[in-house]
Amino acid sequence: MPVQNNRADIRTRLQDLIPKIVLAPSVAAILIFVYGFIVFTGYLSLTDSKMLPSFDFVGFDNYARLFDLPAWNTALINLVIFAALYIAICTVIGLALAILLDQKIRGEGLLRPIYLYPMALSFIVTGTAWKWFLDPGLGLENTMHLWGWTDFQFGWIKDRHMAIYTLVIAAVWQTSGFVMAMFLAGLRGIDNEILKAAQIDGASNFALYRRIVIPLLRPAFLSAFVILFHMAIKSYDLVIALTGGGPGRATELPATFMYSYTFTRNSMGIGAASAVIMLMTVAAIMIPYLYSELGRKEK
Amino acid sequence: MSVASQDTAVKTGGIAKVFIYLILILFALFYLLPLYVMLTNSLKPLSEITGGNMMSLPRDWTIEAWLSAWSTAQVGVSPTGLQPYFVNSILMVVPAVAISTVLGALNGYILTKWRFRGDTLLFGLMLFACFIPFQIVLIPMARILGLLGIAGTTQGLVLVHVVYGIGFSTLYFRNYYASFPTELVRAAMIDGAGFFRIFWRIMLPVSGPIAVVTIIWQFTNIWNDFLFGASFAGLSAMPMTVALNNLVNSSTGVREYNVHFAGAIMAALPTLLVYIVAGRFFVRGLMAGSVKG
Numbered sequence: 001m002p003v004q005n006n007r008a009d010i011r012t013r014l015q016d017l018i019p020k021i022v023l024a025p026s027v028a029a030i031l032i033f034v035y036g037f038i039v040f041t042g043y044l045s046l047t048d049s050k051m052l053p054s055f056d057f058v059g060f061d062n063y064a065r066l067f068d069l070p071a072w073n074t075a076l077i078n079l080v081i082f083a084a085l086y087i088a089i090c091t092v093i094g095l096a097l098a099i100l101l102d103q104k105i106r107g108e109g110l111l112r113p114i115y116l117y118p119m120a121l122s123f124i125v126t127g128t129a130w131k132w133f134l135d136p137g138l139g140l141e142n143t144m145h146l147w148g149w150t151d152f153q154f155g156w157i158k159d160r161h162m163a164i165y166t167l168v169i170a171a172v173w174q175t176s177g178f179v180m181a182m183f184l185a186g187l188r189g190i191d192n193e194i195l196k197a198a199q200i201d202g203a204s205n206f207a208l209y210r211r212i213v214i215p216l217l218r219p220a221f222l223s224a225f226v227i228l229f230h231m232a233i234k235s236y237d238l239v240i241a242l243t244g245g246g247p248g249r250a251t252e253l254p255a256t257f258m259y260s261y262t263f264t265r266n267s268m269g270i271g272a273a274s275a276v277i278m279l280m281t282v283a284a285i286m287i288p289y290l291y292s293e294l295g296r297k298e299k
Numbered sequence: 300m301s302v303a304s305q306d307t308a309v310k311t312g313g314i315a316k317v318f319i320y321l322i323l324i325l326f327a328l329f330y331l332l333p334l335y336v337m338l339t340n341s342l343k344p345l346s347e348i349t350g351g352n353m354m355s356l357p358r359d360w361t362i363e364a365w366l367s368a369w370s371t372a373q374v375g376v377s378p379t380g381l382q383p384y385f386v387n388s389i390l391m392v393v394p395a396v397a398i399s400t401v402l403g404a405l406n407g408y409i410l411t412k413w414r415f416r417g418d419t420l421l422f423g424l425m426l427f428a429c430f431i432p433f434q435i436v437l438i439p440m441a442r443i444l445g446l447l448g449i450a451g452t453t454q455g456l457v458l459v460h461v462v463y464g465i466g467f468s469t470l471y472f473r474n475y476y477a478s479f480p481t482e483l484v485r486a487a488m489i490d491g492a493g494f495f496r497i498f499w500r501i502m503l504p505v506s507g508p509i510a511v512v513t514i515i516w517q518f519t520n521i522w523n524d525f526l527f528g529a530s531f532a533g534l535s536a537m538p539m540t541v542a543l544n545n546l547v548n549s550s551t552g553v554r555e556y557n558v559h560f561a562g563a564i565m566a567a568l569p570t571l572l573v574y575i576v577a578g579r580f581f582v583r584g585l586m587a588g589s590v591k592g
Contacts, residue, residue: 015493015494018493018494018495019409019413019415019494020409020415022405022409022494023405023406023409023410023421025402026402026405026406026425026465026469027421027425029461029462029465030424030425030428030462030465030466031424033436033440033443033462033463034424034428034431034436034462034463035424036439037435037436037439037440038431038435038436040438040439041435041436041438041439044438053438053442093326096322097323097326100319100322100323101323102307102309103307103309103311103316103319104307105319105320105323111323111327113574113575113578114327114330114331115326115327115330116578116582117330117334117571117574118330120519120567120570120571120573120574120581121523121567121570121571122522122523122525122540122543122566122567122570123523123525124523124525124540124543124544124563124566125540125543125563125564125566125567126333128337128543128547128559128560128563129333129334129336129337129560129563130333131547132336132353132556132559132560133332133333133336133353138348138349138353138556139336139353142352142353143352143353143354146352147352173329173330173333177330181582181586182586185586187307190307192307195307195309199310205309205310205311208309209309230430230432233432234432234433236434236525236526237525237526237540240525240529240544241525241544241547241548244548254434255432255434258434258437259434259437259530262437262438263530268438271438272438274434275432275434275435275437275438276435278432278434278435279431279432279434279435282430282431282432283427286427286430287427290423290426290427291423294419294422294423294426
């Protein structure tokens with residue numbers, strides 16, 4: 001019997017090991033390719049790397065130079081404008097569409113997929129379509145002229161003060177349907193008994209939404225904000241496809257700044273520093289959010 | 300769509316209903332307009348575009364632009380059309396989706412049914428990896444791909460997409476398996492079933508829906524990726540999105556807008572088809588990716 005016992009013991013111990021062995025490659029990949037790389041980029045941001053990585057330590061010089069660069073400050077201001085408008089408009093449109101769709105609408109099954117399909121497209125496709133649509137000589141402006149409204153002007157995409165707003169238009173077009181879906185799911189989860197009780201008390205529809213429904217949608221607001229925020233910071237493809245960062249540098253965002261300084265302007269140290277700033281911005285929002293979500297699940 | 304079909308108790312009257320329909324239809328037009336413009340103008344000859352109205356239907360219907368976009372248009376330096384890049388994208392997407400989905404399923408299974416100390420922390424690390432701005436990994440990734448000798452190849456891109464796709468696929472499977480009764484797994488263990496046997500016989504047969512969600516999510520993300528393709532693909536492994544961007548933004552010659560549109564629709568077609576065929580699962584994936592934990 002002891003022999004068999006021993007064998008069983010080895011078997012259970014092996015059984016205990018197998019999950020860890022299977023999990024190991026994924027964990028190793030994440031630790032190296034995500035966290036190792038973050039450390040590496042962080043280190044490069046403290047060196048005088050130019051075209052190639054160098055390991056000569058220069059402290060926080062790159063960060064000081066980064067924040068002295070007009071291009072970086074333009075990119076930051078653009079990001080603030082873009083992110084604020086993008087998040088706000090997507091939330092307003094998404095919430096409005098969700099509430100309207102929730103009014104026992106016939107054809108909801110047809111409308112919902114129409115609102116949402118842009119989310120399946122690449123930002124490059126979206127950019128290609130909107131670039132043309134917004135081009136004064138070809139798109140909307142030209143069409144209005146042909147239709148007889150000859151004073152109509154819409155040349156934002158060629159205007160260095162207005163071009164950043166064209167990014168907002170295209171990005172809102174792509175994502176607002178998704179925000180609608182998040183709010184609609186939230187609305188469908190609300191207990192109708194609460195609404196009925198308020199109706200018996202004589203609450204108007206407006207009051208019903210303002211005082212009961214919208215406060216109950218808090219989790220959906222939070223998720224929408226977090227998703228839109230990290231998409232705004234990561235925005236790269238859309239800028240490349242829609243404006244190429246131009247006219248001039250008018251629509252440069254941190255993501256495009258990082259790419260051009262690292263790979264075409266041979267300032268890898270500065271590029272790395274800008275990437276670190278981007279990561280820290282995302283982390284400042286994501287880490288508390290994920291922490292609370294995971295914590296809630298653990299209870 | 301994964302939302303419950305319960306209707307709101309709010310009542311709206313007749314006139315308000317008319318307004319609601321009006322607004323909803325206007326928004327539907329807003330979302331459809333760019334697709335309509337691309338589609339109609341891709342079927343016009345170029346002369347009709349530059350001289351005409353983008354909203355009008357073609358007078359001379361032609362698929363010339365589609366043929367050109369597929370096989371003869373100038374992409375970068377060579378007049379190959381988008382065809383080779385479409386193939387590149389397929390060769391990249393299929394293995395990347397397959398590998399990341401299988402790994403996600405195994406990881407999710409382990410993190411819920413074979414729990415150990417620190418598993419939540421590990422999962423948190425994987426989850427955060429989904430949301431990092433990828434600019435932070437571009438420089439070292441370029442180095443590593445070079446060291447491994449797979450810079451500028453499809454294998455290199457597959458590796459990149461698998462590594463940065465594991466987080467999401469693990470998230471999906473973990474959340475799905477978390478609601479699967481652990482007692483069944485325990486009972487199977489007592490009966491002597493091992494790790495793989497339980498996975499194969501008990502977990503996999505119920506994993507259909509979440510596998511579809513994960514595959515669609517990974518497929519859409521990887522097909523639509525531009526940043527990694529532009530950074531690591533070089534010329535020979537260039538995926539569709541990068542090729543499309545080169546086609547549209549190449550500065551030489553006459554701008555063939557009809558060809559650009561045909562190309563854009565080609566690049567959109569695979570993900571659009573998936574969305575049309577399996578939209579329900581697509582939405583479920585979006586929601587699961589947004590409401591985490």
